[in-house]
Amino acid sequence: MDKQHSAKVAQEPGFARRDFLGGLGALGAVGALGALASPSARAQDFPSKPIRVLIGVPAGGTQDVLTRALADSMRDSLGTVILDNRGGAAGRIAVDVVKNAEPDGHTLLLGTAGMMTMFPNAYPKLSYDPMKDFAPIVNAASFELAMVVNQNVPANTLPEFIAWAKTQGDKVSFASYGAGTPSHFLGEMLNRAAGLKMVHVPYRGSTPARQDVMGGTVPVYFDTVGGAITMQPTGRIKVLATSGARRSPPMPAIPTFTELGYPDVIASAWFSFYAPVKTPEPVLRKLRAEFLKAVNTREVRQQLLVNGMYPVGDGPDALRKTMTEDTARWGKIMRAVGFQATD
Known part of the structure; x- marks a missing residue:
């Protein structure tokens, strides 16, 4: 009986430890007790596989x-x-x-x-x-997050975006890399702070959201600063603000929501x-x-x-x-x- 099968048997209803040890005999009992101590034994040889x-x-x-x-x-x-x-x-x-x-x-x-x-x-x-x-x-x-908009959005700054979005009502959507994530709630915070009605569109991770904001399927995406950095060279997006208390060192030219007048829009x-x-x-x-x-x-x-x-x-x-x-x-x-x- 191998160790894996022994462990499974030991978990079955009605299994008696004395029957297990007795059936194996003295040498088997020693092996069984060794199996019970296997976590520590395995720890000494860790890792034993990828x-x-x-x-x-x-x-x-x-x-x-x-x-x-x-x-x-x-x-x-x-x-x-x-x-x-x-x-x-x-x-x-x-x-x-x-x-x-x-x-x-x-x-x-x-x-x-x-x-x-x-x-x-x-x-x-x-x-x-x-x-x-x-x-x-x-x-x-x-890490901090960044507000990214498609290149065709008629705004180059956060104030310009807010002015434009207010004329659109609930026709503006924003992407996140998942419902209930910092990406999602940064958008919700901006909605509340600026009086916007952007509609949340959750994605299954950052990669598909980036593809869609660059392609124009969604006009706005709240990404990680690192993600925004990877998209910038394409020329297909604009970064309007970051979410830290201070400007992000990798993007020192981009202002924060806080310095643009929205101190409650802050997230890391x-x-x-x-x-x-x-x-x-x-x-x-x-x-x-x-x-x-x-x-x-x-x-x-x-x-x-x-x-x-x-x-x-x-x-x-x-x-x-x-x-x-x-x-x-x-x-x-x-x-x-x-x-x-x-x-």
Whole structure:
């Protein structure tokens, strides 16, 4: 009987531990007890196969840039790290895959502020609890957002856009990279602050939203600063404002909503990494050490900054604190706009 089958049998109703040990005999009993201690044993040899990182959006976005940069930096210590893009349900599909994965450290989640702090406020029957179902590894990077409009929108500044949008009523739509995400609520904040009636159009990730705003299918998109940077060279979009308290270093010529007279239109978000909650602590310690080392390398930090992200490197305690504070903050905003997800 192999270890995997033994574990399954041990979970079946009516199974008696003494029968299991007795049936195997003395040597079998030693092997069975070794299997019970296998999490620690496996931790000593971790990783024993490629590590898979679930990303809740289609390939090609800012999350890929971050994960690939870290994977390249950690190749010598952790071996192969595979990016597994699982778009759909605003990232909840990827979250559920990791939640139900074997807790051995080989399946990880790239968590977003939306997944881990906004969705608990947005979805009345969320299939996971961010605090109870996952072991935090590291808060790797933070970022701001940018308001992007198609080149044919008759406005080159935020005041010009607001004046134009007010003449259009609810005929102006804005894209987000998912309902209940910072991208979505930045648009809602601008609606409230400027008295607009833009209609929200949620997408399954940033890549299709970028394609449609560049193509003119939607006139407005609230993207990450890094995403806006990638679109600028095409000449098919204009960036009107960014969402930070200060101007974004990668886009110093673009004013913030705050300096343009909208101090309540401010938002930042982050990317962090998680393992399933029952992952052995020795494995988590190794993952945390390697992720933190990678985030603090000169090469990774430079790559993040070029792509509109700020290296963070917070450990599990600081990340839990951030999650708690952001959950309360986004909940207040959602209640103010009367939002509740329905899908």
